[in-house]
Amino acid sequence: xxxxxxxxxxxxxPAGVVKxxxxxxxxxxxxxxxxxxRITYAGPARAGSMVTHDLAGHLLMPGLVNGHTHSAMTLxxxxxxxxxxMPWLETVQGLERHLTHEDVEVGLQLAMLEMIExxxxxxxxxxxxxxxxxxxxxxxxxxxxxxxxxxxxEAVAFPRVSPWNGAEAIAETExxxxxxxxxxxxxxxxxxxxxxxxxxxxxxxxxxRAVRFGxxxxxxxxxxxxxxxxxxxxHGAMPGDYLDSLGFFEAEVHAAHCVHLSDSEIELFARAGxxxxxxxxxxxxxxxxxxxLPELMAAGVRLALGxxxxxxxxxxxxxxxxxxAALLPRGVRQDxxxxxxxxxxxxxxxxxxxxxxxxxxxxxxxxCLADVIALDITGASATPLEAExxxxxxxxxxxxxxxxxxxxxxxxxxxxxxxxxxxxAAIRDRARAARARLREASA
Numbered sequence: 001x002x003x004x005x006x007x008x009x010x011x012x013x014p015a016g017v018v019k020x021x022x023x024x025x026x027x028x029x030x031x032x033x034x035x036x037x038r039i040t041y042a043g044p045a046r047a048g049s050m051v052t053h054d055l056a057g058h059l060l061m062p063g064l065v066n067g068h069t070h071s072a073m074t075l076x077x078x079x080x081x082x083x084x085x086m087p088w089l090e091t092v093q094g095l096e097r098h099l100t101h102e103d104v105e106v107g108l109q110l111a112m113l114e115m116i117e118x119x120x121x122x123x124x125x126x127x128x129x130x131x132x133x134x135x136x137x138x139x140x141x142x143x144x145x146x147x148x149x150x151x152x153x154e155a156v157a158f159p160r161v162s163p164w165n166g167a168e169a170i171a172e173t174e175x176x177x178x179x180x181x182x183x184x185x186x187x188x189x190x191x192x193x194x195x196x197x198x199x200x201x202x203x204x205x206x207x208x209r210a211v212r213f214g215x216x217x218x219x220x221x222x223x224x225x226x227x228x229x230x231x232x233x234x235h236g237a238m239p240g241d242y243l244d245s246l247g248f249f250e251a252e253v254h255a256a257h258c259v260h261l262s263d264s265e266i267e268l269f270a271r272a273g274x275x276x277x278x279x280x281x282x283x284x285x286x287x288x289x290x291x292x293l294p295e296l297m298a299a300g301v302r303l304a305l306g307x308x309x310x311x312x313x314x315x316x317x318x319x320x321x322x323x324x325a326a327l328l329p330r331g332v333r334q335d336x337x338x339x340x341x342x343x344x345x346x347x348x349x350x351x352x353x354x355x356x357x358x359x360x361x362x363x364x365x366x367x368c369l370a371d372v373i374a375l376d377i378t379g380a381s382a383t384p385l386e387a388e389x390x391x392x393x394x395x396x397x398x399x400x401x402x403x404x405x406x407x408x409x410x411x412x413x414x415x416x417x418x419x420x421x422x423x424x425a426a427i428r429d430r431a432r433a434a435r436a437r438l439r440e441a442s443a
Contacts, residue, residue, distance in 0.1 A: 002027045003040060004410060006053045008374060010390050011060040013042055013364050014350075017387045020045045023060055025370035028410035037410025042364045057378040058404060061394060062362050063121025063371035064318040065352030067277030067304025068218075068256040070127045072099070072107030074114070075435050076311035085224045085286045092311055098441040101161045104128055105136060106430040111316060112140045113424055118317040118400025121371040121408045124254060124277065124306070124356040126191045126218055128158045131176065138185055141413040141421045143371075145254070145356040147191030147218035148173045150206075151198055166202065170209065177215045184369075184409065187357040189218040189254065195239050196230050203246045210251035216357065217248065222265075223257035224288045240265035249274060254355060256306060259283055259291045266292070266299045275302035275355035278347070280324045281315070282308030294329050294338050304352035305344070317400035322348050326395055341395035361409075374405035 004027045011021030022045040028037035073092070080091040104127070115123060122143035129146040137144045149157050150166035157169070164172060170190065177188040190206050192198045198206075210217050222228055222239045231239045240261060243249065249272035258276045261269070269276060278291050296303060305321045307313050326344040330336050353362030353371075361369040377385055381397055406414035413421045 003050075004053070004370075004407070004412075005049050005051050006055055006060060006372075006374070007045055007049075007051045008055040008058040008060045009377065010387060011042065011364060012062070012391065012394065017390050018043060019387050021060060022046055022049060022051075023364060023370075023372060024049070025372075025407070025410050037370050037408075039364060039366050039368050039370050042366060053405070055374050055405065057376060058374040059377045059390060059394070060364065060372055060374055062349040062364055063373050063406065063408065064119045064322075064348050065304060065356060065358075065362065066115060066120050066123035066306055066316065066318055067254075067275075067352050067355060068124050068126070068279055068306030068308055069111065069316065070309035070311075071111035071123070071125050072104040072127050073309035073311045074110040074316075075099075075103060075107040075431060075438060076309070077314055079311055081285075081314075085288060086226065088286060088312065095438050095442050096158060097160070098438055099158055099161050101132075103434045103438070104158070104161055105133065106427060106434050108133060108136055109140070109422060109427045110431045111310070112137070112142055113419065113422055113427055114310075114316045116140070116142070116406050116414050116419065116422070117403060118319065119373040119375070119403040119406065120316065120318055121373070121406065122353060122356065122358055122361065124189075124218060124304070126193070126256075128161050129176070129188075130162065130172065131179065134176070134180065134186055138183075139421060141185075141408045141411045143185045143358050143361070143408065145187045145189055145216070145218065146176075147189040148176075149191040149193055150202075151193045153199075153202055170206065173215065174209070174213055177213065187216070189216040192217065192219050194220045194223075194227065195243055196227055196234075200235075200246060203243070203248070207247040207251055211247070214252075216252035216254060218254045219256070221255040221258050222260040223283075224286075225260055228260045238262050238265055240268050244268055244272075254304075256308070257283060257288070257291065258296075259289045261292065261296075263295070266295055266301065269296075270299040270301045273302065275304060277304045277306035277355070278321075278325060279306040279308045279313075280321055280328055282306075282312040284324075285314075286312055290328055290332060293325060294333065297339065297343065302351065302355050303347045304355040305348045318348055319399045322395055342391050345391060345395050370407055370410040372407045373403055375402040376404050377402070
């Protein structure tokens with residue numbers, strides 16, 4: 001492997017900001033199966049370095065991590081925009097009944113286009129997954145924690161995409177986990193949709209299998225107050241406590257939303273080492289509330305930031321989530337210091353990487369995987385800009401539109417607005433056609 005050397009005006013490293021910065025890492029121009037792509041130097045520019053990319057006017061920072069999404073639902077962007085969770089879900093599920101495998105493929109690829117363009121290098125996803133779809137992620141160069149969505153043993157989640165029922169999807173989850181066990185880009189998880197859509201016996205079985213096979217669980221928990229009320233009525237316990245009674249937290253759990261956790265549930269998540277994806281835009285758009293981020297942070301809960309799907313957000317730009325996650329608690333508490341912006345940036349990078357199972361990424365440090373993005377800092381919104389305020393800019397001023405280059409594991413996947421691993425024009429054309437067909441089929 002050859003070495004790639006980037007030069008930039010500034011770089012965010014764990015210790016702070018480096019001016020006149022240099023980042024060097026192993027090149028990985030193949031499909032990544034052999035690994036590599038690790039950072040060999042991160043610091044001030046060195047005399048005599050063979051610079052391969054002169055990125056004057058740029059900021060280098062770790063790639064962002066989307067802690068929870070449903071990629072294929074990019075085809076449903078803008079559907080049911082002004083409805084609450086349950087009517088929105090009914091509308092979306094009506095469209096999903098008409099999805100084909102080809103639709104899921106192009107929806108996934110469209111999501112990866114948008115994520116890469118806006119600086120996301122890894123994501124956690126719950127939907128239909130199989131080896132063909134996972135290979136699309138590998139080809140694009142991204143990292144994924146892929147969970148096969150299930151609700152009941154006999155229920156077929158996506159009838160025109162796959163004949164698998166819940167029990168068969170569990171078996172496929174285990175087969176895929178074995179197949180990709182040593183893959184640097186792919187992790188597999190069980191995907192029980194929610195504690196209110198899955199029968200208790202099925203949830204218990206998944207928890208037991210997760211412990212037995214060492215496969216993580218990705219699920220939704222306490223997204224809405226209605227969900228909490230329903231679980232309390234049906235099981236006499238809060239959702240987190242109910243899942244605990246089924247043995248869930250003996251396994252590795254990554255939970256989305258967690259808007260309405262009680263104090264004791266927060267302590268439970270922290271004690272169990274479970275991780276939570278905080279999805280502020282989706283939570284607000286569906287009217288579900290505001291998660292207790294300061295309490296989660298204070299308790300030491302492992303955290304990621306997520307967009308949820310494009311159907312409940314409209315955008316997969318994680319910079320929006322970073323800014324909102326930092327601002328929301330300040331407004332609620334009327335305290336501008338309650339959640340430091342730098343802490344939220346950490347959640348969106350190193351924290352998210354660890355939460356979804358890629359702990360060797362997420363920071364620009366020697367030995368870490370070279371998942372790095374370069375942001376243009378020459379525009380009006382970044383002027384004037386000094387080293388002391390660069391983290392503030394990344395949290396409050398930057399947007400996905402500022403991203404100019406993306407490297408994942410040393411592989412250059414996005415360069416000056418051009419995708420190097422995906423055919424952007426063809427994907428957009430296919431996505432438009434798929435959306436039109438879905439609309440027609442569901443009319």
